[in-house]
Amino acid sequence: MKFSKFGQKFTKDSAILQLMDDLGNALNSDKPVNMLGGGNPASIPELNAVYQQTLESVVADAFALDSVGNYSNPQGDTKFINTLVEFFNRHYGWGLTSDNIALTNGSQNAFFYLFNLFAGQFDDGTDKAILLPLAPEYVGYADVHIDGVHFVAVPPNIELVTHEDREGFFKYRVDFDALENLEKLKNGKIGAICCSRPTNPTGNVLTDDEMARLTAIAKKYGVPLIVDNAYGMPFPNIIYTDTTLSWDCDTVLCFSLSKVGLPGTRTGIIVADAPIIKTISNMNAIVNLSPVRFGATVATPLFADDRIKTLSDTVIAPFYQTQASLAVSRLQVEFDGYPVKIHKPEGAIFLWVWFENLPISTTVLYQILKEQGTLIIPSEHFFVGVDTTNYPHAKECIRLSIAQHDETIIKGIATIGEVVRRLYDGV
Ligand code: PLP
Secondary structure, three states: OOOOHHHHHOOOOOHHHHHHHHHHHHHHOOOOOEEOOOOOOOOOHHHHHHHHHHHHHHHOOHHHHHHHHOOOOOOOOHHHHHHHHHHHHHHHOOOOOHHHEEEEEOHHHHHHHHHHHHOEEOOOOOEEEEEEOOOOOOHHHOOOOOOOOOEEEOOOEEEEEEEOOEEEEEEEEOOHHHHHOOHHHHOOOEEEEEEEOOOOOOOOOOOHHHHHHHHHHHHHOOOOEEEEOOOOOOOOOOEOOOOOOOOOOOEEEEEEOHHHOOHHHOEEEEEOOHHHHHHHHHHHHHHHOOOOOHHHHHHHHHHHOOHHHHHHHHHHHHHHHHHHHHHHHHHHHHOOOOOEEEEOOOEOOEEEEEEOOOOOOHHHHHHHHHHOOEEOEEOHHHOOOOOOOOOHHHHOEEEEEOOOOHHHHHHHHHHHHHHHHHHHHOO
């Protein structure tokens, strides 16, 4: 049996496969695992109660049954799209119409569409890439191109900062000098710019000033700026800095219901200029016939009365902020006196920890910790589009999920502490 080139791509190891495999194996394992590796959102009882109650009421509603019992059109469930149009216009005044929104089967599906739409081979023979203005970035972007890998990324400027008046933190900043002088950008080899905000894996939140500069660069070169709001405003709103969210016809905003606690509904939302939405709808028709309708059905009442926003602001964001504080304080105890720094926690459901001058790569550390029952994600895979050969920082960090129960976070960080201290001490 022989696979096509396209097929062969799926037979190779990929970071996202490893991540999903480990997550699945840990969830199905009968051995206790300190699962600090996955991207699964937390199970928050207060949220689950609302979803359960909403689910019960939509199931009792004849229209809801009708909407699950029929395909939607390829753009996605019309009732949810109209509700989203009103929701975004109510909160942001963007003047959207239903031509500006399409649904996808999770936002991962949206990135598959968007990255293949804006990068790859073009009619004029150019081969364009997606520009990630700040690496590290979401590992799930890495393998979505149907031919080749089309990413160019700029490593960050690293600034040492304080967090809640404590030392031991750093923050990544976009290296605009490098970005503005990038040959591929100047030579028309970039098809779109993309960033996640907050960033998976680091919990960094690009500032409004950085976003304004990225918007200006995108406009100057006539390419869209794609902003991945999987953890961002206005839902699940896991952001602890003062930031605003903007949209115009040159911006593509991606949202997801996953991190509000509904990852199994596989619901992604794209807000973009009408011609992009039309093309996404056509892609939906070809790949899926129509996107999953179930998440839309459950979510519609929560968006109609803004409950999703209230839950985000009063339940989801505070939950993760508390977990971040717990993890930070445990890490600072474990690594007191060691050259270990934490990326300033500004949002998302992760902490990003930097073991400066660690004698082994964190890819090797990942294996050691896995054998001891603690899962983390090593940093190298997240430097999508960066040649990491001579870039030690890319091999010195780990991503920790803070979505778990306190006990798992405490035990997991204690194991990391023991192993890493021994490595630094050379014993
Ligand atoms: N974008 C980011 C930054 C993510 O972390 C994830 C999932 O972890 C996704 C997109 C994809 O999420 P989903 O397909 O569940 O919407």
